[in-house]
Amino acid sequence: EDKVVQSPLSLVVHEGDTVTLNCSYEVTNFRSLLWYKQEKKAPTFLFMLTSSGIEKKSGRLSSILDKKELFSILNITATQTGDSAISLCAAALQGAQKLVFGQGTRLTINP
Amino acid sequence: DAGVIQSPRHEVTEMGQEVTLRCKPISGHNSLFWYRQTMMRGLELLIYFNNNVPIDDSGMPEDRFSAKMPNASFSTLKIQPSEPRDSAVYFCASSLTADSYNEQFFGPGTRLTVL
Numbered sequence: 001e002d003k004v005v006q007s008p009l010s011l012v013v014h015e016g017d018t019v020t021l022n023c024s025y026e027v028t029n030f031r032s033l034l035w036y037k038q039e040k041k042a043p044t045f046l047f048m049l050t051s052s053g054i055e056k057k058s059g060r061l062s063s064i065l066d067k068k069e070l071f072s073i074l075n076i077t078a079t080q081t082g083d084s085a086i087s088l089c090a091a092a093l094q095g096a097q098k099l100v101f102g103q104g105t106r107l108t109i110n111p
Numbered sequence: 112d113a114g115v116i117q118s119p120r121h122e123v124t125e126m127g128q129e130v131t132l133r134c135k136p137i138s139g140h141n142s143l144f145w146y147r148q149t150m151m152r153g154l155e156l157l158i159y160f161n162n163n164v165p166i167d168d169s170g171m172p173e174d175r176f177s178a179k180m181p182n183a184s185f186s187t188l189k190i191q192p193s194e195p196r197d198s199a200v201y202f203c204a205s206s207l208t209a210d211s212y213n214e215q216f217f218g219p220g221t222r223l224t225v226l
Contacts, residue, residue: 098156
């Protein structure tokens with residue numbers, strides 16, 4: 001069975017801290033790894049990673065994929081209270097549009 | 112573009128009643144997805160359509176759940192009869208083509224409560 005596991009499930013830090021969120025996957029016919037951010041409503045897209053070792057960055061967020069060890073990390077530096085959200089990762093499969101989501105990491109940034 | 116539109120945004124119903132959730136994908140998108148999100152199981156794919164045709168419904172929990180896409184701009188997810196364990200947030204998403212390189216855009220969700 002295809003599976004995506006995120007850790008930690010919940011994380012509380014202070015504003016200004018750096019956080020690293022983990023996502024490991026075990027799927028057949030892996031194609032790419034996606035990160036989404038979910039605040040109060042719908043998930044919104046952050047990154048898509050297809051190749052190992054190539055970091056993607058957007059402001060204070062960055063992410064990298066390791067296809068040998070089957071995991072990805074999402075880093076957020078200089079966190080702000082507005083970063084409080086659920087971070088979701090999902091594995092996309094070859095030959096299908098199906099995304100297999102992890103359970104998410106609930107991130108809380110305290111002032 | 113208004114994005115993916117879902118209705119209703121909230122639905123409270125009693126066990127045994129029929130529930131119909133509606134979705135309008137982004138214009139020009141050819142693929143549509145129905146997801147269910149709960150605290151226990153996270154975000155799960157129920158079914159998806161390419162060009163109005165159901166491709167994979169292996170995530171539909173049981174026969175009480177059915178989905179249709181009569182045209183490119185409308186889809187429904189029906190639960191009949193509903194049960195308390197169906198309580199969840201149901202998301203509809205759409206993407207441009209039948210290629211997993213394309214980002215999926217999510218609607219605001221329908222929060223369903225079955226009493």
